[in-house]
Amino acid sequence: MNLDRLTERARQVMRRAKEEAARLGSSHASTEHILLGLIAENDSVAVTALRNLGVDLAVLRKKTIAQIQNATYYL
Incomplete structure (x- = not known):
């Protein structure tokens, strides 16, 4: 995803999302x-x-963290 097209606020949210994922x-x-x-x-x-x-x-x-931890992802 090209973050350059997002607002600074949206880029911050995406950075936090990546941090949470990791x-x-x-x-x-x-x-x-x-x-x-x-x-x-x-x-x-x-x-x-x-x-x-x-x-x-x-x-x-x-609840969101619990959902992530219990999720089974299909690709």
Whole structure:
């Protein structure tokens, strides 16, 4: 993916997604890792929207990590 075409904020989310993927033992960043990258940006529009909807970000993070760890990926 060419990150040069993204905004700085989006590049930061993708960097965080890649870091999360590596930390969790994945060789690539999936949509779940991108979600983790998004919710790590505390002052983002996405986090604000999720909070306004009553989403507990700590629970979302925990469940997303559990999903990644329990997932079986088919290529």
